[in-house]
Amino acid sequence: MKALILTAILAVSLLVSCNTKTKETENNTTEASANSSELFACPMHPEVTGKKGEKCSKCGMELTEPVTSKKMEDVKSTETKTDVTTVTQADYTTDIIISYINLKNRLVNDDSKGAADKGKVLLASFERFDTKTLDAKQKKEYLDIADDAKEHAEHIGDNAGKIDHQREHFATLSKDINDLIKMFGTKQKLYQDHCPMYNDGKGAIWISETKEIKNPFYGSQMLTCGSLKKTL
Numbered sequence: 001m002k003a004l005i006l007t008a009i010l011a012v013s014l015l016v017s018c019n020t021k022t023k024e025t026e027n028n029t030t031e032a033s034a035n036s037s038e039l040f041a042c043p044m045h046p047e048v049t050g051k052k053g054e055k056c057s058k059c060g061m062e063l064t065e066p067v068t069s070k071k072m073e074d075v076k077s078t079e080t081k082t083d084v085t086t087v088t089q090a091d092y093t094t095d096i097i098i099s100y101i102n103l104k105n106r107l108v109n110d111d112s113k114g115a116a117d118k119g120k121v122l123l124a125s126f127e128r129f130d131t132k133t134l135d136a137k138q139k140k141e142y143l144d145i146a147d148d149a150k151e152h153a154e155h156i157g158d159n160a161g162k163i164d165h166q167r168e169h170f171a172t173l174s175k176d177i178n179d180l181i182k183m184f185g186t187k188q189k190l191y192q193d194h195c196p197m198y199n200d201g202k203g204a205i206w207i208s209e210t211k212e213i214k215n216p217f218y219g220s221q222m223l224t225c226g227s228l229k230k231t232l
């Protein structure tokens with residue numbers, strides 16, 4: 001019981017350190033204690049954490065995924081820019097990608113309201129993008145992608161409670177994100193996944209930060225439907 005409480009306290013302090021800007025010293029101690037506690041998460045249920053070797057309370061799988069203090073989910077879009085002195089195109093793209101991934105994960109969880117919130121965040125990420133350093137050709141290419149993507153992000157943001165509608169927009173949005181990555185590259189390893197069933201069997205792609213398949217078009221209905229197409 002004592003260990004449980006301790007774990008809970010650590011988890012909370014970990015969350016706090018992710019979400020707020022604590023002082024340097026506080027941060028260090030939190031990180032140090034986090035390392036020694038070594039939390040692991042279920043590969044299918046990232047919200048379920050515990051010690052290595054323990055079983056997931058939802059599906060019984062072994063907890064094998066190390067929980068780092070910078071979980072994607074908790075990375076605030078703006079935080080990606082606070083540590084860099086020169087904001088490059090790649091930073092804007094990273095901001096967009098993080099917002100997209102957070103949106104994708106809400107759809108994986110069948111969380112329509114959360115997806116709407118993240119759609120709005122994604123729209124804001126696109127609006128922050130600075131095209132000043134792009135040449136005319138790049139700028140046109142970027143705006144073609146961004147204008148379309150912003151419309152989809154906006155519809156997703158405006159349709160909380162209508163997850164099927166959000167997922168339709170998400171399918172085209174994912175193509176835009178894929179094009180954006182083709183144009184600017186990506187700082188982190190990403191995966192292009194493919195669902196063969198979506199859109200009456202025409203299929204659809206999505207971009208993921210994890211190698212394992214978690215289908216955002218069907219969520220819990222068909223979570224593992226799909227395959228890894230390529231590493232980006």
Ligand SMILES: [Zn+2]
Nearest residue numbers: 042045056059
């Ligand atoms: Zn699980």
Ligand SMILES: [Zn+2]
Nearest residue numbers: 155156165169
């Ligand atoms: Zn719509």
